[in-house]
Each structure stands twice: as C-alpha cells, then as structure tokens.
Amino acid sequence: MKRKKPSNIKAKQSIPATERQTAKDDSEMTALALQRGDLSPAMQAYFAKCQEKLGFVPNVLSAYAFDNAKLEAFVAMYNDLMLAPSGLSKLEREMIAVAVSSVNRCYYCLVAHGAAVRALSGDPALGELMVMNYRAARLSKRQRAMLDFATKLTAEPWSIEESDREALRKVGFSEREIWDIAAVAGFYNMSNRVASATDMRPNSVYHGQAR
Amino acid sequence: MKRKKPSNIKAKQSIPATERQTAKDDSEMTALALQRGDLSPAMQAYFAKCQEKLGFVPNVLSAYAFDNAKLEAFVAMYNDLMLAPSGLSKLEREMIAVAVSSVNRCYYCLVAHGAAVRALSGDPALGELMVMNYRAARLSKRQRAMLDFATKLTAEPWSIEESDREALRKVGFSEREIWDIAAVAGFYNMSNRVASATDMRPNSVYHGQAR
Amino acid sequence: MKRKKPSNIKAKQSIPATERQTAKDDSEMTALALQRGDLSPAMQAYFAKCQEKLGFVPNVLSAYAFDNAKLEAFVAMYNDLMLAPSGLSKLEREMIAVAVSSVNRCYYCLVAHGAAVRALSGDPALGELMVMNYRAARLSKRQRAMLDFATKLTAEPWSIEESDREALRKVGFSEREIWDIAAVAGFYNMSNRVASATDMRPNSVYHGQAR
Amino acid sequence: MKRKKPSNIKAKQSIPATERQTAKDDSEMTALALQRGDLSPAMQAYFAKCQEKLGFVPNVLSAYAFDNAKLEAFVAMYNDLMLAPSGLSKLEREMIAVAVSSVNRCYYCLVAHGAAVRALSGDPALGELMVMNYRAARLSKRQRAMLDFATKLTAEPWSIEESDREALRKVGFSEREIWDIAAVAGFYNMSNRVASATDMRPNSVYHGQAR
Amino acid sequence: MKRKKPSNIKAKQSIPATERQTAKDDSEMTALALQRGDLSPAMQAYFAKCQEKLGFVPNVLSAYAFDNAKLEAFVAMYNDLMLAPSGLSKLEREMIAVAVSSVNRCYYCLVAHGAAVRALSGDPALGELMVMNYRAARLSKRQRAMLDFATKLTAEPWSIEESDREALRKVGFSEREIWDIAAVAGFYNMSNRVASATDMRPNSVYHGQAR
Amino acid sequence: MKRKKPSNIKAKQSIPATERQTAKDDSEMTALALQRGDLSPAMQAYFAKCQEKLGFVPNVLSAYAFDNAKLEAFVAMYNDLMLAPSGLSKLEREMIAVAVSSVNRCYYCLVAHGAAVRALSGDPALGELMVMNYRAARLSKRQRAMLDFATKLTAEPWSIEESDREALRKVGFSEREIWDIAAVAGFYNMSNRVASATDMRPNSVYHGQAR
Secondary structure (H helix, E strand, O other), rough: OOOOOOOOOOOOOOOOHHHHOOOOOOOOOOOOOOOOOOOOOOOHHHHHHHHHHHHOHHHHHHOOOOHHHHHHHHHHHHHHHHOOOOOHHHHHHHHHHHHHHHHOOOOOHHHHHHHHHHHHHHOOOHHHHHOOHHHHOOHHHHHHHHHEEEEHHHHOOOOOOOHHHHHHHOOOOOOHHHHHHHHHHHHHHHHHHHHHHHHOOOOHHHHHOOO | OOOOOOOOOOOOOOOEEEEEEEEOOOOOOOOOOOOOOOOOOHHHHHHHHHHHHHHHHHHHHHHHHHHHHHHHHHHHHHHHHHHOOOOOOOOHHHHEEEEHHHOOOOOHHHHHHHHHHHHHHOOHHHHHHHHHHHOOOOOOOOHHHHHHHHHHHOOOOOOOOOHHHHHHOOOOHHHEEEEEEHHHHHHHHHHHHHHHHOOOOHHHHHHHHHO | OOOOOOOOOOOOOOOOOOOOOOOOOHHHHHOOOOOOOOOHHHHHHHHHHHHHHHHHOOOOHHHHHOHHHHHHHHHHHHHHHHOOOOOHHHHHHHHHHHHHHHHHHHHHHHHHHHHHHHHHHHHHHHHHHHHHHHHOOOOHHHHHHHHHHHHHHHHHHOOOHHHHHHHHHHHOOOOHHHHHHHHHHHHHHHHHHHHHHHHHOOHHHHHHHHO | OOOOOOOOOOOOOOOHHHHOOOOOOOOOOOOOOOOOOOOOOHHHHHHHHHHHHHHHOHHHHHHHHOHHHHHHHHHHHHHHHHHOOOOOHHHHHHHHHHHHHHHHHHHHHHHHHHHHHHHHHHOOOHHHHHHHHHHOOOHHHHHHHHHHHHHHHHHHHHHHHHHHHHHHHHHHOHHHHHHHHHHHHHHHHHHHHHHHHHOOOOHHHHHOOOO | OOOOOOOOOOOOOOOOOOOOOOOOOOOOOOOOOOOOOOOOHHHHHHHHHHHHHHOOOOOOHHHOOOHHHHHHHHHHHHHHHHOOOOOOOHHHHHHHHHHHHHHHHOOHHHHHHHHHHHHHOOOHHHHHHHHHHHHHHHHHHHHHHHHHHHHHHOOOOOOOOHHHHHHHHHHOOHHHHHHHHHHHHHHHHHHHHHHHHHHOOOOOHHHHHOO | OOOOOOOOOOOOOOOOOOHHOOOOOOOOOOOOOOOOOOOOOOHHHHHHHHHHHOOOHHHHHHHHHHHHHHHHHHHHHHHHHHHOOOOOOOOHHHHHHHHHHHHHHHHHHHHHHHHHHHHHOOOHHHHHHHHHHHHHOOHHHHHHHHHHHHHHHHOOHHOOOOOHHHHHHHHOOOHHHHHHHHHHHHHHHHHHHHHHHHHHOOOHHHHHOOO
16 A cells, blocks of 8 residues: 655644654663663673664663663563564564553553554554554454453453453464463563653654654 | 664565555445435535645545534534634644543544644654653643643543642633633544544544654 | 422521522633623524523533634534434433433533433433433433443443444444434533533523423 | 522423333332331331331331341441431531442432432532532532542542541541541442442432422 | 471561551551540440450451440441341351452451451461452352452442342342342441541451461 | 460361362462473572472462473563662562552462562561552551552553652662662563463462461
8 A cells, every 4th residue: 555645744844853752762761860781792792783683772672771680681581572483473462562552551662562563564554553542453353352352461450360361262372372462461561661660762763664 | 853764674565455454444434334415515615625735535524424514513613623713722732632532542533633743743753642641742831731631631521620720820821721722622522432433544644644 | 290399308498598509600600711702693693592492591602602603613513413303312312411421420511411301301310310320210222222332432432342333223223323322422522521621500590490 | 599490491291100210219119029027116116207207218218128137227327327416417428428429320329318418408509519520519628628538438448548537637527527427438338339239219209309 | 278387488577566567456446536435235245245255356346436326336237247147158248348348458357357258268268369359269150249249339339230130140149148248248338438537457366367 | 476366266167178269279370271391400490499498389480381481581580670689678579569469459479479578577467468458558658659659650650750750769769779669560560460361370388478
C-alpha cells in the first residue's frame, strides 16, 4: 500500500528545536542523576553492535549502564525473551510488548516497541493499533487470544485462572508458548515500571522509523 | 530537527496488502450498514472543500452522512469548537482532543487528531505524547493544567469541583476559556463513544502525516 | 396506581429558604461568570417557546447563551437526537440519558432528564431506577440490552466490540437504531461533562415534576 | 420555597398498572423465597408501631422477618445507630446513609433513606443531591468532611489513615462522633449488600414522600 | 502433614520488642480515644467467657465497649451470623469473612478471621489463601461459588442480579443459605469499615495461632 | 516477645492430608506441563546450594528449570536485585516485594516473600502487614515513602512524576536507591505475573517459617 503524502497538510514548523519534545531525549535519558559505570568487555561489545546495527544505543541500555551487573542481567533476560527461538514470532513478542505497555501507558516502551512492530510487520497501522487499542485491530484468533491473555495478566493478574490458559491452548498455543506469553508480558510489566519510575526517554530516532 | 532514517531498520514487507490493518479502512468506515443519505448543498460543498483542502473526506463525516440533519449538527458543533476564535489555540484544542481520546482509548480519534497535533505543532513527538501519556510531555504550566482538567473531567467527571476551576484560573485561563476546555473535552467524550460504538476506522492517510 | 401520602410523614420544615439547596439554582446557573450574549431571532424564539411550553427555560440553554453560535449548535444537535423521528421512543432516549448520567453522576442531567423519564412514562419509580441503578428495573429485554450497551459505552468505551453490537441486533435493533443509541449515549457523555465542569444547576422546578 | 407544578408537564399515563416498576414491590419484597417466621412479641409490637406511625412496615423489616433472631439483631443495631442520642443529628445520619448507598448504587436504601433526608430536612433537593452526587450539594464544612470520610471509607476502606480522622477532628467532630460516622457508614455498607444480594424492593410509598 | 522447620532459616532477631509491629496492639486497640463504658452483666459475663475460652477478649469487643448498647447489638448480630445454626458451616462463614476482608484489605479482620480459618480447617494454607487470593485455593464448586458471590457483592454490589443467585442455587444453596452468604458478606463489609476507620489492631496472639 | 499458644484454640484436624491446600504444591509446581531441561553446572550447583542452605529449592526456580537460559537470566537478575549491595537493606527489598505482590494479589510471592520478611525482621506481624495492608504498619517515614512509591508504581505506573521521586529524595534516598526501589518493584511486577499466569505454587514449608 502506498500512502500519498497529501501536499496540503502543512506542518506549522513554528516550534524551535530547543523546545521540541525530543530536545534532550538523546542526552538526558532519565530523571535520575546516575553516572555511567565501567562496562565489561561483553557489554562494550554489545553497545558497539547496537551502534553498528541500529545506528544508536537504545536509551534503556544507557540507563542501565550505571551498573554493569544490572545491565548484563537485563540484557541477558531481554535477549532470551525477545530474540531466542520461541513458538512466538518476534513480531508477536513485540505486539505483546506494546499491548502491555499500552495498559501501563509507558511512553518509553510504546515508542521503542511501537517502532519495532511497525518495522517487523511492515504495517505502520499495526503499531498504532497496539499502542492505541489492540481490540480495534484485525487480528487472527490466535493473536487476539494472545493479547487478551497478556493484557488481562497486566491489568488484573489475580484473576488469571485455568480457563484463561485453556483459551490459549484452544487456539493452538503449547505449554511452552503459554510460558513465553506470560514471560514477555511479565517482562514489560517490569520494564514499564522501571521506565516510568525514572522518566526514561526514548531515543528520538524511533519516532520516524518504519512509518 | 532532522531525523536520519537509519538505513539498517529494514521493514519486513511480508504482509500482503489485503491483510494490512488499513486494507478496508477507506471503504468500510464503520461496522454499521448504513446507506449514504441525500446531502444538502451546504454539506456537499463541505465535502468538496475537504477533498480539495485535505485530499480526502474524513471518515467521521462519511459516517454521519447517512442522515443530513445529523451531519449538519455534528459539523456545526465541530467547526465552532475546533476552528472558531477562542483563547485556546487550535493546537491546544487538538491536544485536548487527543489526551481525552487517550483516556477513552479511541482508535479513530487518536489517529485523526494525533495527526493534527503533529501537523499543527510541527513536532511529531508531541502527537505521540498526547496519545501515549501526556504526563510525560514537557508542557508549560498552562497546558499541563489544561490537560489535567480535561482528563480528570473525562475519567471522573463527578469529582470536578471549584478547586479544579481555580487551578485553571491560576494559570491564566478566563471564564470563557474554562468553558472552551470543558466543551472540547466534552465533545471528544461524545465523539470517542460514537466512534467506538461503531468501530469507526480512520482514513489510512492519517498514519503517515507529519511524521 | 395511586399512592396515598401517609399523613404521618412530617417534613421538618426547619430549613430557611435562603439555605435550601435550590436557593440560587434558578439565578446562578453555573460557576462560570459569563455574560449572556446577543441571541439570534431563532434562539430568542426558541427560548420564548420553552417559556411558553415548559414554563421556564432549561438552565443548560441559559448556560450556553453566552455565545449564540454555541447555543445554536447545541440546540440543533439536542433537538435532532432527542426529538426527531427515530426507532427509539422519546422515553427510551431519555432512559439512555439518565442511565448514562448515572454512570457519570451528573447532578444537572439526572435531575432534568430524571423528570423527563417520570413525565414520559407516567411511572415515577422508573425515573428513580434510571438514576439509581437501572439493573434493578423491570425492563424488557430490548430496553435492558439498550441500557447495557449505553452504560458500557460510557464506562469503558474501548471495550465495545462486534459482540456488543450483535447483542443489540439480537433483540431487534436496526443498524440505524444502534447508531441512535450510540449517539444519544455519546451526547450525554458530552453534556454530563460540560455540566460537571461548570457546576451547572438544574432549574428547581424539575424536582417536583411528575412525582 | 413553593414550587409551582407547571401545568404543561403532562405525564403520559400510558403504562398500565401491572407494568409499573412498583407493581409488586409491596408484596414480593425480595428475590428469595423465604417464609415469614414466628415473631417475638417485641417484634410484633415493633411492626405494629411501624404500621401506626409510618403507615407501613418497611420492606427491609419484612425481609428479615423469616427469622426472628436476625430481625431482632438488625432492629437493635439500626435503632441504636440511627435513633439513639449522638453528636450527629438524625438528618446527618440519614445523609451518610444515602451518600454511602449512592457509592454502592443500592436501589432499596437510596429510595428509603432518600425519602428520610427529604422529610427530615424539608428540602427535597437535598435528598436528590445525596442520591446523585453529594459533591454538588451546598454543605457546611462539617457535613462535607463527614460525607468525604464516609464515602472514602466506603469506596476504599484500606486507604483511611490518621490524616482522614484528623480532617474530621479539625471541623469539630469528637472521638465518639468519628465512631458514629464510621458505624453508620459501615452499617449501610452492610445493608446495601444484603439488599442488593436479595433484590430487595422499597415500599412504593417512599417514592412520593416529602417531594 | 508435618512441616519440618528448616534449621537454616535464621530470624534476625534484631528488632527490639518496643518497635515490634504488635508492641501496643493489645493495649491501644484503636486510634480513637474512647473510655470504656459501664457494661451490663450480660456483657461482663461475655467478656469473662471470652477470657476463659480464648484466653483473651478480642479487641473488636473492647473497641465497642465504650457504649454498652452498641456492644450488645454488635455481639447479638455477630453471634447469630457466625455461630447460630445455618446451612453454612462455621468454617464456610469464616472463609467468607476473610475473602471479603481481603477485598477490603482490612488488617484487623484478616488477622482475626484468618486465624479462625486456620483453626477451624486445620489447614494453615487455607487461611493464607483466603487472605491472599481465594481464586488460587483448591475449593469445591460449592465453596468457590459461595466466595465468588461474596466477593462480587463486596466489590460491585450494584451488579448482583438473578443470574448470580442462580449460580448459587445451581451448586445446591437454598434460599436461606443465599441469605446467609449475603448477610455474612454484608456484616464483614460493615466490620471492615469500622475497623479501618478506627485503625483497629488485632490481638497479637492471633498471629501465631494454628500455624 | 513470646507468644503463648492459647491451649484452647483447637484446630479441628478434620481435613485429610490429600485434601490439604498444599497437598501437591511441592510436586506440581505450576499448571503448565513443562519438563525439566538440562541444567548447566552453575545452575546445578545453585540448586544444590539452595537445598543445603534452605532445605529446599524454591518452586520458582524449579518452574524456570525447563529452560536453562531462562533460569540463568532469572537467577542473575534476582540475585543482583535482592542480594547485591544496595542502600536498601535486604529486609527493605523484601518489604517492597511483598507490598507489590499484595497489590497484585500473587499467592506465590506473598507466601514466599512474606516468609522472608518475617525471617529477616524477626517480627511475624510485619510480614502479615506487608501482605494485608502496608498502610496499617508502624513504619519509619523512609520506609513508608519507599512503599508508597513502590505500590503507586505498581497500581498506576503512568502517574509517577518528578514529585514522586522528590518525595523519596526528601526522606533521604539517593538517586541509586530510587533506581533500586523501582527495579525491585518492577521485578515483582514481572514475577507476580509469571506466577499468576502459571498458577505457581509456593513450597509448603514457607507457611510455617518464622511465625
């Protein structure tokens, strides 16, 4: 689908750069005054790889970099959950990330993982739907059940019962995939809170990606 | 601020056009099977003007077009609230529209008015912030008070009291401007519900505007 | 059914008129200091007709009268929604108005439209039920479904989906009537918020009507 | 203040008596099929006194009458809380009853105690305000603090702390009066639930009292 | 089931007795400064019986003892509800007490009645489950339905309808037993609020009972 | 403080072992049928150390043991957060764990970390208070502010702002300690959800520890 940019929408470019919402997001990444710690060679290499592959180091990593042990633990868990083999596709894991972050209204995660959904799906509107209201998306039964579980687990975890797990099994998820849905949803419930607690700012580059 | 599109974010363009989230949004605008009614000359002219100025007719107008009287009433109120002279700038009125729609998680209004905030401000991130969590935006005290009032009025209207109005007066809003904040917030509480009740779909062109 | 007024309920008439809750409701209609604007001949005639037919001008109209354009837009939309031909009876539209206003706990709308339900139905208790808890009313399946939709749309608009529309179709509502339910519910979600934002006071006469 | 009944509000008396909302409220008092038990002489005398003084036996008493011990315990607690000497006036205790019942949306208690507020105050609108939204009432600081405490205690009892008690002391309530506010609020949190659980119907006569 | 106390869990007994959470719970029972009133012989005997049978007088009784009439009314209702013959076992009534108190997060009632569930069931974990999340307990369908009703009645009493009563009848509860479930749930909704309003402290002895 | 076990509390030991709530908790640790995977030597050593030091392997570890990579990531993050040097004491970190788990009503975490609070503090009631309602505990200003932040971050993460961080700084928390509060609260928001999603059962031994 090609989107014509209608020539007659004129952005009123009246906001000086210094007042833009992203003015300091790439330099002042959180509201906490924490100095970067000494990174292990592994983490130095990881940052270099981010720079090379993405063109930037995601601010969440920079935020954790005040303490190498914390950074390594976060990276290990993130990489396992989001990148390791799973019955859930990478896109599905990112969809969970955004739908959970929408319940929690986490600015950092919605921007960063919204971009990932756009990029992985090639469908910009899918990213917007995950941010705004996943119920309005045109999803397969499988993906709808997956997000229903992840968002219920986010909003009222005490109410999850066997019937909720059965609903996942019924659309074909295996025991291991149910774990993975829970673990990814859980992980973003953690990350959303670390980000909100620290006013973590997303790298400004995310906003324009894969639009 | 120029955003370099990092060359190494590769959108996996694997989703066929027919499965895109916006596949039918420009033709099947709501979930209700309602036939377009006869439009008055004034409304015909209004639609023509939309087409000329925007390049499209917003789907909300097409949705109301099954009944000319309803369409005219909606257009009259919309134009007065959003375009007539007010102590609130057009951008501020759109910011209220999006912050209210975020509380109500209304897909149509978040997409359409999120685009308006991006276009009017020239700051794409400001639109995202209104959609995701206005509390994370870097706002003036005036605009923050305005959105605090509008979103409290949305979420728990029964709890608005004199102290809430006083908070607006303290940052400089006049009696008339307080009305306007309330009226715009009220209007989107209406529109959000009409849109959500009918699964109204935003024109696909909005997604890419002013990014 | 005739209700005997039991002679032994003695109202302790100990509250002086100046302290009554309605003492100023007919003169100080909102908490905003806004001067009446110049009304168009059409609006002047409308106010005269209210005075003649109802014996008073509803305070909501007086509240909007600081600006003729806003008043006209409000009146046009109100009259279309509440009085124009529809598959919903006028009583049903008023029932929606009150049930929605109950969710939002809007004093103005509960008083004014509660009176309308009492008057249109000839059943005072029906008005009270809409104000207090519509679930306790003895309703037809059609009217129950109508109010379930309207109040869910009010309380959590993001959760309305095709199954909710199907529930309306199943009890016989047409596509156009579904629109009307949504539009009336939407309208009172707007009016409730304008009224709550401005502390709008209902005309004192409503309290005793159709008891 | 005299309210003229405007002659032009014509109740459309189109609802046959058998369909009125109160059709069976005086004979089928709850949704539970429980037979009246044997009442003690004391309870028989109490019912006779209700009949004589009020003209009817409140349905809540008839509902409890399936078991004399339960009835006696309820009556003893009710009479102590609502009628025994207290620093709270009887009107204030009824105001708490209605404001609490409004949070819980209890049809029985709102009807029965709303009538009591109207009768005791001689101000019909005060009863409506307690039912609809006590925050819109023109209350003394003392009564406002009293209802703020009672409704917070109802909605989120876990969040009451010393600062809440201090707010009561600051407007002049004694330790004993704080207990009484809590005890009356607590009692209606119980009664609201017994009434809602059993679909308890208010005597139809309440609707027209003290209007 | 015998639980071995693992020798290697070493409680760090570093908190001096004066700072323990229960330091004053047995002497300063509420946050209100109320003097004990004159107790009737019946109440004196009741307190003596508590001392003899339990080894202590429950603090809730001491809290009510500032006024003999209030104490007697409370005791009469409590004894009828919790100890009189009923189709609900005493354990079931205590399970309702704790599940309701968990919704309301009432420290006093959770401690005192959590101990009762442990003692009556002989299953310490059952008490913990009622306190923490009854949905995680392994319950019979009957007891699960009973607690679902009681907690829904607690959290959103306005939403209880015939279908909720039917769910109880379907698992075998009689009309009278439905009343008892409602009455016990209602009673703890009252007690929870009196306790929370007054910061009522549970007797310290409860903590270690029946572990 | 010594607690006398009152001899007259007789646990009715009528529940056969096979029906106890903990009957299978030590063997069927979650509702998901996942086979234990091959553990790395490091993880084998870690399990052995748990067995030696605690007398058992916490079920959360056994639950993660279907996949060594996930187990290692979890253990690394857990050990860093809960055991590594921090300005927060180990007891404070456990208090956060339980207060967060109370908001989320997570049975596994409340049992396991409630035991840890009891053991580390030597004050059984402190564990109960964290489980039931931390607001009822007698806490220092520092610990109260810490738990207010952690529970607000849990319940409504979107509402955390600079003023919340300032409240922590005002009672003496450093930037690093604010991070640690956020990270521990975040971690249990993750763990609570993995546990609830999988019906994770706590080892039965926890119930009796440090009472």
